[in-house]
Amino acid sequence: MHNLAFDIAHLLAGGLVLISFMMLYQDRLYALLNIFALHAVVLAASVAWQAFIQNAPHLYVTAAIALVFKAIVIPVALHRIIKQLGIHRDIETAVSIGPTMLAGMGLVALSMVLMLRVTGAADPLAREDLAFALSVVLLGLLVMVTRRNAVSQVVGFMSLENGLVLAATGAKGMPLVVEISVAFSILIAFIVIGVFLFRIRERFDTVDVGALDEFRGERR
Amino acid sequence: MIPAVAQQIWCVAALLGTTALAIASSRSRRSTALVYGATFAISLVALAGALFSLIARTGATELTLPIGLPWLGSHFRLDALAAFFLVVVNLGAATASLYGLGYGSHESTPQRILPFFPAFLAGMNLVVLADDAFTYLLCWEFMSLASWALVMAHHREADNTRAGYVYLVMASFGTLALLLAFGLLSGAGGSYSFAAIRSAEHTPSEAALVLALMLLGAGSKAGLVPLHVWLPLAHPAAPSHVSALMSGVMTKVAIYGFIRVVFDLLGPPSWSASVVVLILGGATAVIGILYALMENDLKRLLAYSTIENIGVIFTSLGLALAFQANGLGLAAALAFTAALFHVLNHSFFKSLLFFGAGAVLTSTGERDMEKLGGLIHRMPLTSFVFLVGCVAISALPPFNGFVSEWLMFQAVLLSPDLPQWGLKIMVPAIGALLALAAALAAACFVKAFGITFLGRARSPAAEAAGEVDRYSLAAMFALAALCFLAGILPGLVIDALSPVAEAMIGHRMPVQANDPWLSIVPIEESRSSYNGLLVFVFITAAASLAVYFIHRFASRAIRRGPAWGCGFSDPTPAAQYSGASFVQPIRRVFGTLVFQAREHVDMPAPGDLRPARFKVDIHDLVWERLYTPLTEAVWFLADRLNQLQFLTIRRYLSLVFATLVTLLLVLAIWS
Structure with missing residues (x-):
């Protein structure tokens, strides 16, 4: 039983990393949103599995929050924003796909090496979980850095937060209050960013953050 | 009978109470007399207590108060060394308060001085009493800031703002050095109490580093060359009784810190350490x-x-x-x-x-x-x-x-x-x-x-x-x-x-x-x-x-006549022997080396009616060779770093990202 539990947790966390890579590769906005929803679904599954094997019912709440907000509410809202803004065209990636993927692999390797070495004494399940979570966080940051469109930067930020939730649930004994407050802060951040998106759009007729730089008289 | 250290802490509490009193009564005309009277009385009590425990050899007494860091508390201890320095501090405080009773009445803005004066005294007392690194540093900073406020009391005079600024920078630098020194002393275990530091073993390289840091930290407060530059600016800028305290007492508190660490906490010294101290001294x-x-x-x-x-x-x-x-x-x-x-x-x-x-x-x-x-x-x-x-x-x-x-x-x-x-x-x-x-x-x-x-x-x-x-x-x-x-x-x-x-x-x-x-x-x-x-x-x-012999064999009467001026009694007092003329020989012997002093005589040709001029150029080499290049380097770097303020959002993100990855890489390679 224990081995099976470990394997499934491993599978789900690994799946999360894989989906992060898909996000890194994807350069269409709608597709990116769909993948983000998938990311959230896998996260919810992973958290629910942790709740099951750790016998921690409060984690089910976290899983539900992840499923409802991140897999449904936020993607749907972002879909509507994109429609309203009228930007279904390609994402202009600032860095081309090939180097980005290579960098992503490097980051995953780095987080594996680091986490497995640092947490030598910890429970193997938590170790793997932490290593994957760090990869997801780093990949999310990479998405933010390599994209120029504000919507995809938001998606990168949200996936980064998914990595944090993964790390938090992998470690035993994280209180529910912390998770809920993190979830809500993300929601608020999302609302604020959404408002800003419209503001940027109103003023500059685009959500390409490069326009902001041009406005400030900076060269790219 | 309360222990001696508790008595001293009560005195400190009373001084802090006097600060509150000074703030409350700042509008009253009597506040000057009230505050200095109170500090005088409190300092005398503290002085008596310290003197008693020094002479009667009552031994060390300790006290732990549940304030400060929650798992640490604040440790205070009164041993012979602390008692001696408390005598110095409180004697200076008592006389300065007595002096302030008269001097303070000439003050145009007493409310700028009165609240900080007792706080400054309390700070100095606390530094001497502190028995753990955290309390020590906290009190040290408290003392520095209180004295800084006193330096800035007459802040409208142009030089004083600069003095205050230089003092603040040097004091922060000194505290940084002390912080590092105590960090080294408490080691990886982080035992901040002096008793734990005293019983720990310190490697020779660690001891040498701590000594160097103490020379920087305590030395900058005490005024070791070349860290002295703030002292001649800040001490005179304060009101005179505070100048007396800063010069006569606060520098001693810095010396107390040096003695406490180097002679007490660090364990047996090495002879090479003494060479550095001797040369600097x-x-x-x-x-x-x-x-x-x-x-x-x-x-x-x-x-x-x-x-x-x-x-x-x-x-x-x-x-x-x-x-x-x-x-x-x-x-x-x-x-x-x-x-x-x-x-x-x-x-x-x-x-x-x-x-x-x-x-x-x-x-x-x-x-x-x-x-x-x-x-x-x-x-x-x-x-x-x-x-x-x-x-x-x-x-x-x-x-x-x-x-x-x-x-x-x-x-x-x-x-x-x-x-x-x-x-x-x-x-x-x-x-x-x-x-x-x-x-x-x-x-x-x-x-x-x-x-x-x-x-x-x-x-x-x-x-x-x-x-x-x-x-x-x-x-x-x-x-x-x-x-x-x-x-x-x-x-x-x-x-x-x-x-x-x-x-x-x-x-x-x-x-x-x-x-x-x-x-x-x-x-x-x-x-x-x-x-x-x-x-x-x-x-x-x-x-x-x-x-007796002079008055017996010469005339008994006191005679007042013009001072002897080489046979020529000049009518203006400006022609007297002046301070600059008094030191001219010394300036000629040492000044060319230490100050690069140069004398210029501008003698008009015969028949020319303009006055002759004598000019001396003196350079402060410590400022010019050490501090000016340093400030220029800081300016240069600040100028370069200024560009970081106007990056694009994506560049900021990349910067954060790159820093994170670099740190992780360092960790991966190092551990």
């Missing part, structure tokens, strides 16, 4: 007094002279380290006692001299000596006590300055016992530097007294001066009396200091109370001894006889 003494000689501002002169005395004290501590490292306990105790004795003495006469300078400032409004003169006729009492202070600080018998410097030279003379050849050669050289500093100090105070109080008034303000109030005079006379008493009864002081030396060095100087006729014998009678009382009696008798 000797250089500080000579350079400090040379600066003082060049100065014409009375309070700045005193501040520079503080630097010299700090150098002397550090040299003596360096000697103690050298002897201690080689197991020469008696010699180490002698050097250590000499240092402590000088700490006490300097707090007496430097406070006295600053009070005198403050008295001159209140009655004439002038600090520039070239605009003073002839004050001995207008302010006879102040002149008398100022003269006592000058004689004492010039290390002339029978006053106290002589005794401590004499003890120090006795320790220097023991240097042939040291096994290391380097030290054997170096210590006498440092001794020669000290002797030079002592001689220059005497010249400096001849100048300070002569130009300020003798001759004719150089300005209308000096002509219209009058004697200051009773409180100020009482404070100055009390200190002058202490200078005299410590000078003729040094044995008592040495015996009172013995528990401190025993605690820090493990040895003590021989008991002096049994020596006949109140003489002191530092090592053994066949070698050297000194009797202040006898010297005093001899000086008095010789001087009285001389006066």
